[in-house]
């Protein structure tokens with residue numbers, strides 16, 4: 460089987476105790492059935508701790524929302540005492556994500572982890588592939604898979620090499636036309652070109668939708684409300700943000716677009732890439748406006764927080780996918796208007 464992944468994944472290493480936002484804090488972690496059975500077989504003090512701190516297949520978080528096995532040095536006691544091979548599947552994989560398309564597996568590292576976010580923002584994504592042992596995989600329509608793969612390659616190529624944000628607007632037009640063709644069983648690729656005219660953006664409308672999302676961290680919604688108040692006064696996108704915004708757009712496109720092979724839905728996934736790029740850039744501009752020095756590390760934190768709140772909640776992703784079709788501020792001409800104002 461072939462495995463496709465961004466080559467920067469090879470340089471990812473969890474920074475563990477140095478992480479300022481440990482992924483073992485604030486998340487409910489489901490334990491897979493094989494690992495759960497193994498934990499139930501452990502004897503001694505650790506076995507007792509495991510049985511006391513697991514309920515309904517999840518670790519029972521402490522009052523501070525910490526995993527009960529995360530010690531005061533922010534290191535994992537299960538990892539230390541049983542070894543990495545006995546972490547549950549989620550802890551083993553995180554922040555890596557995977558998707559299977561017949562004989563092809565794809566994977567990457569998620570923006571919700573601060574070290575992954577640092578890497579994603581630091582390097583242009585270069586796709587690489589290698590042979591791996593076969594894994595169980597559901598099938599997918601090979602014709603649609605081929606078209607979407609070619610479409611994604613085309614969009615990533617333009618996002619990385621054409622002028623920005625014009626490439627984002629052309630990508631949205633391309634996706635609108637491709638969606639319409641797929642809906643009519645026409646699996647040919649449209650031209651990658653700008654056809655729509657930008658219209659006045661409704662940033663308040665966009666922010667209103669983001670304020671309806673289910674918060675993961677209680678500080679997120681007040682932060683978004685505060686940034687919404689700055690919408691009229693913040694400066695336009697500075698040129699030095701452009702390389703980072705291109706990488707954000709490519710990240711979202713790589714991660715989500717090919718899922719369209721399972722349901723034929725591609726436009727909302729392209730809009731997720733465009734709107735997320737815009738929103739993260741907007742939050743960076745707010746940070747820049749309010750702080751004399753707004754560093755690369757601050758940009759990494761903001762992108763990571765956005766990802767946690769938006770990407771790592773299936774409910775929030777569904778809400779946005781619906782809004783991309785139903786709410787006027789997310790029409791392609793208005794998203795382009797937001798980028799171009």
Ligand code: SF4
Nearest residue numbers: 473474478482572574
């Ligand atoms: S968020 Fe990333 S760097 Fe931090 S503890 Fe988790 S995997 Fe490690």
